[in-house]
Amino acid sequence: xxxFVVCEDNQIINKNIVDTINKLMMKNKIPYKxxxxxxxxxxFMKSIDSKLPxxxxxxxxxxxxxxxxxxxxxIREHDLNSIIIFLTAHxxxxxxxxxxxxxxxxFICKFDDYLGKLEKAIKKALKIAGQKxxxxxxxxxxxxxLPLDDxxxxxxxxxxxxxxxxxxxxxxxVSKSLSELFEQLNENxxxxxxxxxxxxxxxxxxxxxxxxxxxxxxxxxxxxxxxFKKEVVGVK
Amino acid sequence: MIGKLFxxxxxxxxxxxxxxxxxxxxxxxEIKVNLKKHTIIILLYSLYLMLMYFSEDSFIxxxxxxxxxxxxxxIIFKEKIYRSYxxxxxxxxxxxxxxxxxxxxxxxxxxxxxxxxxxxxxxTMISNxxxxxxxxxxxxxxxxxxxxxKVINYFEYFNINRLCLILLISIISLSSFLYGIYFGFSSxxxxxxxxxxxxxxxxxxxxxxxxxxxxLMFEKKYNDIKNNLETNQxxxxxxxxxxxxxxxxxxxxxxxxxxxxxxxxxxxxxxIVDKRKNNDIKISNINKLKIYSLRELIMNKYMKMxxxxxxxxxxxxxxxxxxxxxxxxxxxxxNICTIVGIFLDNAMQEVENNEKQKMIGxxxxxxxxxxxxxxxxxxxxxxxxxxxxxxGFSTKGENHGYGLSIVKNILDNNKNIVNYKSIAxxxxxxxxxxxx
Numbered sequence: 001x002x003x004f005v006v007c008e009d010n011q012i013i014n015k016n017i018v019d020t021i022n023k024l025m026m027k028n029k030i031p032y033k034x035x036x037x038x039x040x041x042x043x044f045m046k047s048i049d050s051k052l053p054x055x056x057x058x059x060x061x062x063x064x065x066x067x068x069x070x071x072x073x074x075i076r077e078h079d080l081n082s083i084i085i086f087l088t089a090h091x092x093x094x095x096x097x098x099x100x101x102x103x104x105x106x107f108i109c110k111f112d113d114y115l116g117k118l119e120k121a122i123k124k125a126l127k128i129a130g131q132k133x134x135x136x137x138x139x140x141x142x143x144x145x146l147p148l149d150d151x152x153x154x155x156x157x158x159x160x161x162x163x164x165x166x167x168x169x170x171x172x173x174v175s176k177s178l179s180e181l182f183e184q185l186n187e188n189x190x191x192x193x194x195x196x197x198x199x200x201x202x203x204x205x206x207x208x209x210x211x212x213x214x215x216x217x218x219x220x221x222x223x224x225x226x227x228f229k230k231e232v233v234g235v236k
Numbered sequence: 237m238i239g240k241l242f243x244x245x246x247x248x249x250x251x252x253x254x255x256x257x258x259x260x261x262x263x264x265x266e267i268k269v270n271l272k273k274h275t276i277i278i279l280l281y282s283l284y285l286m287l288m289y290f291s292e293d294s295f296i297x298x299x300x301x302x303x304x305x306x307x308x309x310x311i312i313f314k315e316k317i318y319r320s321y322x323x324x325x326x327x328x329x330x331x332x333x334x335x336x337x338x339x340x341x342x343x344x345x346x347x348x349x350x351x352x353x354x355x356x357x358x359x360t361m362i363s364n365x366x367x368x369x370x371x372x373x374x375x376x377x378x379x380x381x382x383x384x385x386k387v388i389n390y391f392e393y394f395n396i397n398r399l400c401l402i403l404l405i406s407i408i409s410l411s412s413f414l415y416g417i418y419f420g421f422s423s424x425x426x427x428x429x430x431x432x433x434x435x436x437x438x439x440x441x442x443x444x445x446x447x448x449x450x451x452l453m454f455e456k457k458y459n460d461i462k463n464n465l466e467t468n469q470x471x472x473x474x475x476x477x478x479x480x481x482x483x484x485x486x487x488x489x490x491x492x493x494x495x496x497x498x499x500x501x502x503x504x505x506x507x508i509v510d511k512r513k514n515n516d517i518k519i520s521n522i523n524k525l526k527i528y529s530l531r532e533l534i535m536n537k538y539m540k541m542x543x544x545x546x547x548x549x550x551x552x553x554x555x556x557x558x559x560x561x562x563x564x565x566x567x568x569x570x571n572i573c574t575i576v577g578i579f580l581d582n583a584m585q586e587v588e589n590n591e592k593q594k595m596i597g598x599x600x601x602x603x604x605x606x607x608x609x610x611x612x613x614x615x616x617x618x619x620x621x622x623x624x625x626x627x628g629f630s631t632k633g634e635n636h637g638y639g640l641s642i643v644k645n646i647l648d649n650n651k652n653i654v655n656y657k658s659i660a661x662x663x664x665x666x667x668x669x670x671x672x
Contacts, residue, residue, distance in 0.1 A: 069551045070601060097549050097595035101612050101663040142621055143658035150661060169662035170617045 002030055002129055003052035007037040007044055007071075008087060009063040013110065014038060017058055017087075020118050028126065040066035048075055054129040055082035056122070061089070072102050080134040080145055083125040087114065103134065103147055132186040135165075139174040146172070148188065152202050152215050154181055155223065156195040168217065190231065193223035206232060241286075247364035248285035251331075252278050254368035255305055256312065258327045258375045259320075262384055263313045277308050289360075298411040302328055302404070318396045322388055325403040332410050334370035338363060398443060405436040460529070463536050470539040471519070524552040525600060526561050529573050534598060537580045546587055546594040553601030563672045564607075571646050571653060572670065576609060578639035579666045583613035586664075590616050595663070605672060612665040621659065 004021050008014040018034055025032045035052070037044040040063050048071075057075065061068040072084055084104045089111070099107055106121040108114050135146045150167045156178055157164055163181060165172040174181075182189065182197055192198045198213060198221075205214040211224040256278060260267070284304055288297045302324060309320040342348050342363070374380060391399060412429050485503075492500035522538060525531040534550065541548045564572070580596070587594040597612035647655055656667040 066554055067551060069549075069599070070553045070555070073599065073601070096547060096593070097597045097612060097614065097663060100595075100614070100661045101597060101665065103660065140621065141657060143656065145658065145660040147661055167662075170615065172621070172659070 001053045002032040002126065003035065003055045004032060004058065005035045005037075005044075005047050005052070005055055006058045007040060007063065007068075008058075008060040009038050010060075011038070013060075013087070013114075016115055017118065020115050021058075021122065024119060024122055030126065039063045040068075040071050044071075045074075048079075055079070056125045056129060057082060057084045058087065058118070059084065060087050069098060069102075072098075072104070076102050080136060081132060083129060085118065085121045085125065087118075103145075132184075135181065135184050137174070137176060137181070137184065139176060144172065144174070148186055148199070149201070151185075151189075151199050152217065152219060153192075153199060153213075153221060154178065154189075154197040155221070158195070166219070190228065191225075192221075192228045193225045196221060196223035200232075243361040244286045244289050245282065247361040248282040248289070249278070250365050250368045251285055252282040254371050255281070255327050255331075256308070258330060258371060259305075259309045259313065259323050261375045261381050262323045262326060262388060263309070263315055263319075267313060274312060277312060281305070281308055298328075298408060299404075302407055318400065319388070319392070321400055321403065322391050325407060326384060326388065328407050329410070330371050330374055331367065334367045334374070337370055338367050395443075402436065402440060405432060409433045409436070460532070464532055467532060467535045467539055470543075518548065518550045521550050521552050525556065526559075527564060527569065527572070529569055530576060533573050533577055534580075537577075537584070538598075541584060541596055544584070544588060544594070546584065546596050548595075549597040549599075551597075551599045551601075553599070555602040556600065559602055559607070564670075568650075568652075568670070571650055572609070572668070575643050575646060575653070575655075575668055576611065578643055579611040579668075582639060583611055583666075586615055587613050590614060597663070597665075607670040607672075609668040609670075610665055611668075612663050614662050615664045621657075621664075 002025075006014065006017050006021070008017060014036065018036060021032070021034060033052075035047050037047075057072075059068045059071065068086060072086075075082065075084065080103065084102065085106045085108065086098075086104055087108050087110055089109075098104065105125055106117070108117045108121065133148055135144070135148055135151065137144055146165065146167060150169070152166045152168070154163055154165050156162075157173070160173065161175075162173045163176050163178055165174060165181070178191075178195070178197060182191070185197065188201045189197050189199055192213060198215075202215045202217075203213055204216050206212075206224070206229075207214070208224075208229050210222075212220050212222050213224060214220045256274075281304060284300070288300065305327065306317070306320045306324040309315065309324055310317055313320070315323075409429055409432060412425070489500050489503060492503055518538065519535070522531060522535050525534065538548060538550060580598075583596050587596060593614050595612075595614045597610070599608075599610040599612075601608050643655065647653055652671045654669045654671070656669065658665045658667065
C-alpha cells in the first residue's frame with residue numbers, strides 16, 4: 001500500500017498531479033490512496049502525524065498559508081524515510097541544499113515539462129518506498145542522518161577504535177561499533193569481513209582470488225572473508 | 237635698592253617678552269602689532285612678575301602668573317579663553333622645563349649653592365635671562381613647535397571644564413615640586429600636594445573609563461550604520477544591475493515581437509524563472525524578520541554570499557509573524573547576533589574552500605514558543621567533526637576556530653540558549669534554540 005500526500009494550491013496543477021499518479025498506479029497495479037490538499041492546513045498537518053503506510057509527499061514550495069520548507073522540516077523531524085517530491089515555480093538551482101539537507105527525492109520546476117518529470121520521480125519513489133533509507137545516530141553531540149544510498153562501506157579502525165563510514169562525499173569517524181551500525185542498515189548491507197560492512201548496491205566487481213571489492217566510484221577494499229565469498233557466489 | 241629693582245625688572249621683562257613670544261608661536265596668528273597696547277600689556281605683566289619676587293607664597297605666584305598670562309594672551313591674540321588657557325599651560329610647562337635644565341646645570345654641574353641665588357640679585361637676573369634663552373631655543377625650533385601645535389589642536393576635543401581643572405592642578409603640582417627642590421619641602425605641603433595629584437589622576441582615570449564606554453557605544457553604532465550602508469550599497473548595485481538587465485531584456489522583447497510573437501513569449505517565460513527573481517524573493521524573505529539587528533546581519537552576510545557565488549536558501553517561517561519580539565532583550569539580541577554571525581562566517585569560510593559546491597541555508601522559525609535558528613552548509617571531505625567542540629579547533633588552519641569558543645562561552649553563561657549540531661548527508665547544521 002502506497003500513500004500519496006499531495007498539496008498544491010493551483011487547482012489545475014493539483015488535478016494534473018493526481019491524474020498522473022492515477023495513470024501510473026493503474027499500470028503498476030499497486031494498491032494506493034491519494035490524500036489531496038490545496039493548502040498546508042490543519043488536515044494536512046494531521047496527515048503528517050498519521051501513520052499512513054509508505055508515504056510519498058508531492059508538495060508545492062509555497063502556498064497561501066505556509067512555506068513548503070517549513071512543512072518539510074516538520075515532516076523530517078520525526079520521519080526520515082518517507083519520500084518527498086517538491087514542485088516549485090522558482091529556479092531549481094537555489095534548492096540543491098534543501099534537497100540534500102531534507103533528503104528530497106526530486107525538485108521539479110513547474111515551467112519545464114513537470115508532468116513528465118513527476119512521472120519519472122514517482123517511478124523512482126515506488127522502487128524505494130517502504131525501505132529504510134537513512135542511517136541515523138548520535139555521536140559526540142552531533143546527530144547524523146546519512147542516506148543509506150550514499151554509504152559505500154563501513155570499516156573498523158582498530159587503532160582509533162572507531163568506525164569509519166565511507167560515503168560519496170566524506171568519511172565519518174564515529175564511536176559506534178560495527179554491529180550497532182549494522183542493526184540500523186537495510187538488507188542491502190552485508191559483512192564482507194568482521195571489520196567491514198559493504199553496501200551491495202554500490203559493489204561493482206568482486207575479485208575473489210585477490211580478495212578485492214571494487215565499488216561504483218572505483219574505490220577498492222581488500223576486506224573479504226570466506227563466508228562473504230560463499231554468500232555472494234552467483235550474485236555478483 | 238634701585239639697582240635691585242632694576243635687576244628684578246630686567247629679569248621680569250625678559251620672562252614677560254619670552255612668554256608672549258612663545259604664545260605667539262603656538263597661536264600662530266597673523267596679528268597686527270599695536271605698539272602702545274602691546275607694550276602696556278608686556279609692562280603690566282613684567283610689573284606683576286617683579287612684584288611676585290617679593291612674595292614668599294609660591295602657589296599664589298604660580299596661579300596668579302598662569303591666570304594673568306591666560307588673560308593677556310586672550311587680549312593680545314584675540315583667541316578664545318580655553319585656547320589661551322591651553323597655550324599658557326604649555327608656556328608654563330616650557331618655563332618649568334627650562335628652569336629644570338638650568339637648575340641641573342647650576343646645582344649639579346657648576347655646584348653653585350641655592351643661597352647664592354637668594355642673596356645675589358644680579359645672578360637672579362642672569363638666571364632669568366638664561367631660562368628665557370633656553371625657551372627661545374625651544375620655541376624657535378619649527379619641528380617642536382609643529383608638534384606642540386598638533387597637541388593644542390588635539391586638546392580642543394576635550395571637555396573644557398575638565399581640561400581646565402586638570403591643567404591647573406598639573407601646573408600647581410609641577411611648580412610646587414620644582415620649588416620644593418629649590419627651597420626644601422615642608423612635610424604638610426608634600427602631603428597636600430600628593431593628595432591633590434592623586435585625586436586629580438583618579439578623576440582623570442574615572443573620566444577616561446566613562447569616555448571609553450561612550451566610545452565603544454559609538455563604535456558599535458558606527459559599525460551598525462556602516463553595515464547597513466554596505467548592505468544598502470549592495471542592494472543599490474543590484475538594482476542598477478537589474479535595471480540595466482531589464483532595459484536590455486525589453487529591447488530584446490521589442491525586437492522579438494516585431495519578428496515573431498511566440499519567440500517573445502518563450503523569451504518572457506525564460507525571464508520569469510531567472511535567478512534574479514529568486515534573489516528578490518530571498519531578500520523579501522529576509523525582510524520578514526522583525527529582529528532588526530539579526531535581519532541586518534543576515535542581509536549583510538547574504539549579500540557577501542551572493543558576491544562569492546554561494547548558493548543560498550533563506551527561509552523565515554510565517555509563524556514568526558505572531559511572535560512577541562519584546563521577549564528578546566538587548567543582551568539576548570546581542571548574544572543571538574554574535575552566535576549567528578560566527579556560524580555564518582564559519583559556514584562561509586567552509587564553503588568557500590569547497591570547489592564543487594557552495595551552499596548555505598538559513599532557517600528561522602518558532603517551535604513550541606521557542607525561537608529556532610538553523611544555519612546549514614555543505615562541507616569538504618573528511619572533516620573531523622569529533623574535534624569541533626575543542627577550544628580553538630578549526631579545519632581552517634591556525635588562528636581560526638576561536639569563534640566557536642566564543643559561542644561556547646555564551647552558551648555556558650546563558651542556559652536559555654542551546655545549540656545542537658547535526659549532519660544530514662553532506663550538510664552540516666548548527667541549530668540554535670532560544671527558550672523564553
